[in-house]
Amino acid sequence: MTQRIQVVENILNANDRLAEENFARIEAAGVFSINIIASPGAGKTSLIEKTLPLLKGRLRVAAVDGDIATSIDTDRAAAAGASAAVQINTGGDCHLDAVMLRGALDQLDLTQFDLLIVENVGNLVCPANFKLGTHKTVLVASIPEGDDKPYKYPGTYRGVDALVVNKIDLLPYVDFRMDYFTQGVQVLNPNVTTFPLSCRTGEGLEAWVDWLIEHSKK
């Protein structure tokens, strides 16, 4: 006999539940946490590398880095002054998920930190679908990627709490319409906090660092 069974279950439910567990754990330890997502080359690692020295003596930072195979980014974070750096190799997966972050959290004594920075795999689509359980999701966009990205990846741009627009030092050399870009961001995410900056020149980094400190001290 054929029978139809009502299910109505979110397909990423299992991940979402684990993300909630991660969040509870991070929150209980009194740590502020961010999940940094971006396309490859936007400057996720550079941002972390430039941010860490500015937080020295102010916040104790743990860096978790997701990469398909290498530990280059973790090494860079450790060299830049992270109090602890944990590598997650996804073994080919294009994003981090809540299980992978849980594994990384197991390797950290969270009570020893004020800020947890999770660097996701370079990819503008997949990471947006998999919640990790961090307080905020930060998207790093960059000028050479083009001003149409918010229109092409609305799901990603819509789901983030803060937006870093990196490589603004290249604005004079690239056809990038900031007003068009901003409009594309605001159409679906009017309350996002935006930080235009350049990791290369250091311009704009201060506002970003202040934002991290403000949230970490809460």
Added chain:
Amino acid sequence: MHELPVTQSLLKIALDHAEKANAKEVTALNVVIGELSSMVDDSIQFYWETIAKDTIAEKARLNFRRVPAELQCMTCFNKYHPQDGELICPQCKGVGAKVISGEEFFLESIDVEN
């Protein structure tokens, strides 16, 4: 590429529900995918054939119901369907819209043989 873990999750949910109902076989999965959800049904189908093998759902048909995106402008409250990557309100050109539908991604029901 994220469709691989997604397909594994889909199979697990279907098998859990089939088991609870003491089903002998799962013949269909009815999946709802919103236009904004960045899930590719061909890709899910592709992984399904490998992943569901040797389970009671291996012959199941995947039925995808697509839900179009609908936005509501928060300035003039016009409801519209975004077209050709144009997200702003076509009526008042307002920026700042609420997503009414299009982000769905869930397993609505399964068909089983007892």
